[in-house]
Amino acid sequence: MNGPDPRDPHPMAGFPQVCFIKNTIANPNIIVGDYTYYDDPDDAEGFERNVLYHFPFVGDRLVIGKFCAIARGVRFIMNGANHKMSGISTYPFQIFGNGWEAAAPADGELPYKGDTVIGNDVWIGYDSLVMPGVHIGNGAIVAARSVVVNDVPAYSVVGGNPARVIKPRFAADVVARLEAVAWWDWPIEKVTQHLRVIVSGDVDALEACAGA
Incomplete structure (x- = not known):
């Protein structure tokens, strides 16, 4: 699902x-x-x-x-x-x-x-x-x-x-990173796969998911 x-x-x-x-x-x-x-x-x-x-x-x-x-x-x-x-x-x-x-x-x-x-x-x-x-x-x-x-x-x-x-x-540099990731534009399958990271505070992990 x-x-x-x-x-x-x-x-x-x-x-x-x-x-x-x-x-x-x-x-x-x-x-x-x-x-x-x-x-x-x-x-x-x-x-x-x-x-x-x-x-x-x-x-x-x-x-x-x-x-x-x-x-x-x-x-x-x-x-x-x-x-x-x-x-x-x-x-x-x-x-x-x-x-x-x-x-x-x-x-x-x-x-x-x-x-x-x-x-x-x-x-x-x-x-x-x-x-x-x-x-x-x-x-x-x-x-x-x-x-x-x-x-x-x-x-x-x-x-x-x-x-x-x-x-x-978040700090300004972190905001820039989050805007670059733009998780809301991912395919919904990818959003679902990485929900736990999206709702966490781990920006490094979110960037890793973006590149996966």
Whole structure:
């Protein structure tokens, strides 16, 4: 056996609150890797409801890597939430029409921070909020109820509002080695074969497995 079927929305028998969400995403601008799961006893298949202000005409994407763990209540604010900030008022008069559309922002006047990108093997804790355009690096951990407004370095632990680095998980040279190994891109048979090493702290052993 080589682990659960990534095509199965609910890979844990009798435990429907865990969902491999790649199987439930309909929006083409939300891209999710294999084995990434969302844990929510209310509606694990309804992950898309947590991606807010994601309007197709804006064109931004939410990209989430493989083997991520996303807790209940995690939300992603997308660029469609932004209001024009260069004028006196930030009120979006134009959305109500009836003559107010004359105040519509010109191209480029609305803040736009690009795609939101979550790396591989990222753990995002309960009720956290990720703001537009943020990049969260591979192996990072986001503490519960964090508000992530800036990029998160790979293999770091962040928390708070605004989220700040609490500590690195590994030294910088070790992080570089782990990123080079990129175990999440191995064939699943190889991941299964070397699970004990992947969940250990032995980076030398992981590199040896990569070369095997």
